[in-house]
Amino acid sequence: EAAVTQSPRNKVAVTGGKVTLSCNQTNNHNNMYWYRQDTGHGLRLIHYSYGAGSTEKGDIPDGYKASRPSQENFSLILELATPSQTSVYFCASGGANSDYTFGSGTRLLVI
């Protein structure tokens, strides 16, 4: 069954530390997305990718980097984590006008 898998499910990080969130998809979708979800804000797009080797800035990219080394994998990198980046992060895959498939989320706490 096609799926989007995120790891880890939960993460506690120290302020100033580096955090990498991973996402793997078996949908063979070209496009992948990283969102954060906060109460009152819904889903906000951080970075997205059209395919292997490409990354694009979303609506709130500051403080985040992304990497798409292959069709299947898309990572979100916080080089210097801050408490304001405490949130739930969702990865999704999809194509132009296609259905978007989301992972189960990563809950990140930065202390």
Added chain:
Amino acid sequence: GDSVTQTEGQVALSEEDFLTIHCNYSASGYPALFWYVQYPGEGPQFLFRASRDKEKGSSRGFEATYDKGTTSFHLRKASVQESDSAVYYCALGSSGGNYKPTFGKGTSLVVHP
């Protein structure tokens, strides 16, 4: 840029009540429209979509009709159940070659038994 505005905050109903969650959009081009549902502790799940004017999407008793004239895609269900309690997101997919999907802020539905 593209945007989606949906019923804000929480909608509280009793079982067997009629549900409407409003969704209006602004987009260049001719986007596909979607509804997603999110249960606690899970990621959003695709509910259904519509791709052209007057097309009706439906799933699990929920339905919405794409209305290009009023730029709307309102979610309706005739008789809600407690198990429908969740957060619902209206979204629009790629328009004009832009591959960024746009989501509304979500509407929390609470159904009391």
